[in-house]
Amino acid sequence: MADEVTHLIFGNLAILIPVIPIIASFIVLFLGKYYDKKSHGNLFALVATGGSLILTILVSGEIILRLLFEHAHIEEKIAFTWFHVGNVHIEFGVLLDPLSAVVSLLVALIAFLVVVYSRSYMSHEGSPRYYAEISMFAAAMLMLCFSPNFVQLFIGWEIMGVCSYLLIGYFYDKETVPEGQPHPASASKKAFLTTKVGDIFLFAGIILVYLTTVAASERFPGSVYKPSFDFIEIRHMIEAGVIPGIFDPGLFVFIALLIFGGAVGKSAQFPLHVWLPDAMAGPTTVSCLIHSATMVKAGIFLVARSYFVFEFADSDAMLIVALIGGITAIMSGTIALVQTDIKGILAFSTISQLGYMTIGLGVGGMGVAIFHVINHGLFKALLFLSAGSVIHGAGTQDIREMGGLRDKMPQTSIVMLIGSLSLAGIGNGFFSKDAIILHALDHASHEPLIYLVWLSSVITAFLTAFYIFRLWFLVFPGESRKPEHHAHESDSWMTRPLWTLAIVSLVLTGIYLLGNIPVLNIKLIPELNIEHHITEWLMGAAPHIDNGLVFITQLSSIIIALLGIGLAYLVYYPRKGATVSFPEDGTFKFEISEKDSIISVQQTSRSLIRGIKLTFFGRGIQRILEKGYYIDDLYLGLVHIIYEYYCEAMNWIEKNVFDNAVKFAGRIGYELCGISKWWDDTVIDGVVRLTARTSVALCGLAKATDERVIDNGIIRGSAKGVMKTGGYLRRIQTGIVENYALYTLMGALTIIIIGLLIAGVFPL
Amino acid sequence: MSFDSSIFIGIALMLFLIGFAGFIRSKSAVRMLIAIELMLNSANINFAIFALYNDIGLVTGQVAVIISIALAAAEAAVGLGIILSIYRKHGTVEATSFQSMKG
Structure with missing residues (x-):
């Protein structure tokens, strides 16, 4: 292998390979409804994946041919700095080497063929969304292939x-699915x-x-x-x-x-x-x-x-x-x-x-x-x-x-x-x-x-x-x-x-x-x-x-x-004169109308396998395999167990720790109340009674003032005032979120204006 | 820094106003959530732009943006969860039809 680094002729095109399908996926999303309506915008995806296939053939073809005939050491990075934080530069671009060349060729080819195939296969169920997603899918894989x-x-x-x-x-909106399928x-x-x-x-x-x-x-x-x-x-x-x-x-x-x-x-x-x-x-x-x-x-x-x-x-x-x-x-x-x-x-x-x-x-x-x-x-x-x-x-x-x-x-x-x-x-x-x-x-x-x-x-x-x-x-x-x-x-x-x-x-x-x-x-x-x-x-x-x-x-x-x-031939091939059918019990039947030597061999091997399948172990193994070694059930069970135990533990903590804490606090409060009750009954009550008698006398005086001045004037008056103001203000509380948002904006604006005024932006 | 940031600030302001208009005008709670995201992002743009103004390589602004993006994601998840449960209970997500706070 030669050590000098060769520059690729088509290398600069490589950046377009993932970009074209990405652009196409957005175009098809918005325009797929209007152009190429019958096949849901398949044309855009077709052109995009086809274009990136051609570019991939150019880029990867050059790399592969050079590797084959020039025995060159190809490793070329074409990238620009996307952003940098501190002294780390994150680049975005393409890395052209044998690995990316080989894999991207496969990806581009299959993506293109799948889009071609979809034109007919998805003619009833397709939508622009489908083609947008397919293009994006292919683009993402190509981007991954070329990523440096x-x-x-x-x-x-x-x-x-x-x-x-x-x-x-x-x-996703399918209402029924066949049994056994997710x-x-x-x-x-x-x-x-x-x-x-x-x-x-x-x-x-x-x-x-x-x-x-x-x-x-x-x-x-x-x-x-x-x-x-x-x-x-x-x-x-x-x-x-x-x-x-x-x-x-x-x-x-x-x-x-x-x-x-x-x-x-x-x-x-x-x-x-x-x-x-x-x-x-x-x-x-x-x-x-x-x-x-x-x-x-x-x-x-x-x-x-x-x-x-x-x-x-x-x-x-x-x-x-x-x-x-x-x-x-x-x-x-x-x-x-x-x-x-x-x-x-x-x-x-x-x-x-x-x-x-x-x-x-x-x-x-x-x-x-x-x-x-x-x-x-x-x-x-x-x-x-x-x-x-x-x-x-x-x-x-x-x-x-x-x-x-x-x-x-x-x-x-x-x-x-x-x-x-x-x-x-x-x-x-x-x-x-x-x-x-x-x-x-x-x-x-x-x-x-x-x-x-x-x-x-x-x-x-x-x-x-x-x-x-x-x-x-x-x-x-x-x-x-x-x-x-x-x-x-x-x-x-x-x-x-x-x-x-x-x-x-x-x-x-x-x-x-x-x-x-x-x-x-x-x-x-x-x-x-x-x-x-x-x-x-x-x-x-x-x-x-x-x-x-x-x-x-x-x-x-x-x-x-x-x-x-x-073995597959012996067990499953339906030769002329022999048919295979599937009764409900999970096995399958092998019926013959005319016999030849191969069919009798088939029959022997078939009945042998059927015999094995019908034994206890055979059925067990069949069941395990059909369930996929119970791995799905295992995961489900694990999640259930964890969930249950977690809930159980939380419940226990709630019942024993928090409840007791609350009860304990209650008990302390009760005891304190008892003490304060005694204090209240003996000491304070005495003082209160003494005071009360004095006050009753004073009250007689105050009552007269109260009824005339305070009740009618200040209290009723202020209550009325509050009621009235409330009546006006409650209209602000509409319960509609947008209105609250508007008030927030107004508040923010007010704060900004006050801030600007204080800062002296507008001369007063 | 030799670049003019006013255009970005203008964009951020515009984005904020669009988001705000969307928030005030739209009836559906989902749209409101989207509008909130717009407003958050306009704030993010401001963070990122002003962060470019320090020449000593501090990345506080960008970090704030990343934190706020993460927060926005969490907020969207919570918001959508609330909207979903509202939808399940009442069959609608029109914000105007929920006025229990009306005085």
């Missing part, structure tokens, strides 16, 4: 949180609050990183090291040994885990994954955007972006990251097995794949994680958009009510097959997933616990192949289980984005194959070995992995994927 510092990243992060809230709750309004609330937990961790992490830079700048006053939020500056400080000279890596474990906490929330990792399955309450296009490009990838991107913190931190941080990834992958992979909602399967599959990416981050290959981000983004967008097409065509989300859609929706069925293969680990998904498994296995020799993670990733690969083909086999082949649904193929606004994604997916597979044929380990054109390149660009150098390990892993990956698909 933690502050801008956090802004993009939070805008995305808000947009996801708005979009998940898009159908209401959009509550789903959006859940998503927002759950990710907010992660955001707080991230915020704390950012502040701590900043404080370390403050300490570094104080250690070396007058040096180039300034307190900063900037990625490059902080990385330089770590690399130059300034921060390591002051702080222990153990502290950075803490910081790294706080930052990772943000990623756990946003990327739906194990303890905070509960929001993502509910997020499917939004429109399918939104799910697509959330699952493939914007929201959940932000967490992985964040960790990749602040990888220098993780690298510097003790290896414990990485280990925890990898373990969380492993738990997430296998847990949601198993939950996906029992889902019956087409989007539910894809949602849990996303969580499981995000687990893979987190494993990738944890086992020391941020390159492979980003590589999987790209591939997963493509095929998951493809799968979600196809699922949208299926839902649009078939009018249901339940895969038990589908079946036989291949004849009615031939295009969707083919593209979804491509996506499913990719997810199962045959297409472009193979390369990245396999790389992650490989790195995990390689890393396990240093860290024995990683063997568990590796095991989880291998089992998840099998589960993935199984559940995604369960979906495909139940939806497309065979005969329709609900013939009254008249399914139809979607129009070209929907199929074209699908084909685009399918073709991109296939082309990428081809490129990867040309670069490196797995198992055989033949590199036809080494320039196209993208996996190796991405690792090299992002990490500096690709770690060397033993060839034997590569061979075994790749071979086993393919075998595992095929095994998964084969």
Whole structure:
């Protein structure tokens, strides 16, 4: 790699990439009602996301081509100072490096395709609000991708949180939802609050990183090291040994885990994954955007972006990251097995794949994680958009009510097959997933616990192949289980984005194959070995992995994927003469009219699985999986318990502490009264009586004066006066808030005028 | 400081007057809350602008703005909560329909 810094030709355009959709989102909000009325202002969003896609292709394309052919070291920051407080300059701008180039390309592409797709998909339910939010969502992710510092990243992060809230709750006024599905309004609330937990961790992490830079700048006053939020500056400080000279890596474990906490929330990792399955309450296009490009990838991107913190931190941080990834992958992979909602399967599959990416981050290959981000983004967008097409065509989300859609929706069925293969680990998904498994296995020799993670990733690969083909086999082949649904193929606004994604997916597979044929380990054109390149660009150098390990892993990956698909075929594929149906008891029936050899194998395996499912343990496991390991219920229970105990404790304090205090005070008062009563009765009364007698005499005198002068004159007179004044003044008290505000203003003005007079502004 | 701050003060004044007019004119409590936010923000602008006038790098003004933004957020939350409960109880948020303070 050459060391000289090259200036990018299109670099200055990069700032426009997030800006265009932001502007468009406001335009569409106000003008979407008037122009392009039929599709709710889709045109504005289309132009904006298309424009930013073209710019991204220019900017990122240049970066990638230069990386490929010039082996340049590209890291260019184009930024202006947004504001400065003290000696901290907060900048706003773009950071152009391989990471931002690769991820932004994916984001811009998928955002554009989703907007194209929405034109038809949301033609009935759309509104300018929808397109404004979608544009803002994409813009926020692009802003996050290009952000040169933690502050801008956090802004993009939070805008995305808000947009996801708005979009998940898009159908907030829906009156009824299908059973078992959350209401959009509550789903959006859940998503927002759950990710907010992660955001707080991230915020704390950012502040701590900043404080370390403050300490570094104080250690070396007058040096180039300034307190900063900037990625490059902080990385330089770590690399130059300034921060390591002051702080222990153990502290950075803490910081790294706080930052990772943000990623756990946003990327739906194990303890905070509960929001993502509910997020499917939004429109399918939104799910697509959330699952493939914007929201959940932000967490992985964040960790990749602040990888220098993780690298510097003790290896414990990485280990925890990898373990969380492993738990997430296998847990949601198993939950996906029992889902019956087409989007539910894809949602849990996303969580499981995000687990893979987190494993990738944890086992020391941020390159492979980003590589999987790209591939997963493509095929998951493809799968979600196809699922949208299926839902649009078939009018249901339940895969038990589908079946036989291949004849009615031939295009969707083919593209979804491509996506499913990719997810199962045959297409472009193979390369990245396999790389992650490989790195995990390689890393396990240093860290024995990683063997568990590796095991989880291998089992998840099998589960993935199984559940995604369960979906495909139940939806497309065979005969329709609900013939009254008249399914139809979607129009070209929907199929074209699908084909685009399918073709991109296939082309990428081809490129990867040309670069490196797995198992055989033949590199036809080494320039196209993208996996190796991405690792090299992002990490500096690709770690060397033993060839034997590569061979075994790749071979086993393919075998595992095929095994998964084969099992799904045996259990779920409705061959000619055999139908699958779903009776009420939660199992499903397999009826045959004519027999051939495969069908009898299918029947055997089917009855075997049915037998397992119907045992006590089988039913229990099924129930646990359907409930998502009871994590939702656990959280709900915890909140209830805390709430109840808190109330209980407060009640006890109220009853025992405060009440007794009041009673005690009362008792003291009573006793004091007793004393004073005695004093009163004996001493004062005597005095009083004496005085009274004297006064009675005086009173006789006074009474005469009183009745004549005071009663009639002063008291009645003044009372009347007060009544009259009150009668006038009560009109001021209108009870209307605005009037009081006006009086306040008048009062303020009076005070100001008096102040001015006293100050001598107006000469009197 | 070599910049003319009068324009910003003018903006702040305008914002305040707009907010005040909105507060006095509007019937709905939600609108009133929005108007209050406008007035608060005009005060914030003043804080930020005058804070630029000290050359020694004191950031008290900006800090005051941030505190007041946080306060405004809290206030909006409380206000909206009150409005929500009023709406649940009476089915309206027209401020004019609540005149129990009328003398």
